[in-house]
Amino acid sequence: MSEMLREYQGYVLAYRLRAAVGGRVTPGGEQLTLPEYAVTRIERQDLARSLIKQGMGAAQMRRLDSLSDTLMFGFWLNPAEVAAFLRAAIDEGSHPALGHPAAFAALLTASERSRLGDSGVQRVCAHHLACLTLAAPMLDPDGLSRAWQRIEDTTPPLFLDELVATGAA
Template identity: 75%
Template sequence: MLREYQEYVLAYRLRRAVGGRVTPPGEQLRLSEYAALRLERQDLARSLVRRGLDGARMRRLDALSDQLMFGFWLNPSEVAAFLRAAIREGSHPALGDPAAFARLLTPAEQARLGTGGVAQVCAHHIACFALAAPMLDPDGLNAAWERIEATRPPLFLDELQQPAP
């Protein structure tokens, strides 16, 4: 769950940076808020499987998925939809420039990661954008997944660190 929250925060920061219609509504969720909504989403999905589809519950599941940006980085259709929307908003350097993506990290996160770690985080997330292009090309999709797995970053967010005694 911590890695999932970290992915949510980076997606939130990126969407804020791009702006326009991709700007997430509301403030960034704290870890405890994210966890509560994630558990609600999980319970809702489980109940839809057990009890069958229901319009109101499906809409709530979709709303929670959108709010949590569930699958933002690793779902090819989500990545493609985001990139199309981001391009309509004028794009953003962080979509392809590692230095611009690094600016999404706080100074403490950058210090915690070090130069190599920041490079890994940027390479990993920029590699995720490659999922949008090869959706129809299995070899391209496999290559994209290999790049993503090879650059998987550690946990580093400020929000996930224990306060100093």
């Protein structure tokens, strides 16, 4: 259960970051609530399962791609996705949250920062900024291994306001 909540938490932070960067990386539509995310995630999972079991037509494939985009599925942990985002973000003029922990921390609500405390906020920022480093070492196996180790060492707890309100955190 906590893995699914972490996935939603990653979605929310990716949404906030993309909204902060703006331009062509701005997410389409409103941020999904946890129940909306869950329904959308189940639909995506069903389509992916169908693709594996029986294949799918072009319309279903477009729907799967659309759902993946909406959910920002794999945003933080997919080196190709991170690289594409960073290229687009740089084209949009970049954003301080892409490299500065204090600017990334500003993406969190005041109650989230309070719940995490200073060391928790530092861990959240270190984790997500480490995820952004996945783009750089795609061709350097040692660099990629170091990036994954930093990501694993800084996995944050569940802390989002949306999760606390549901009693999940």
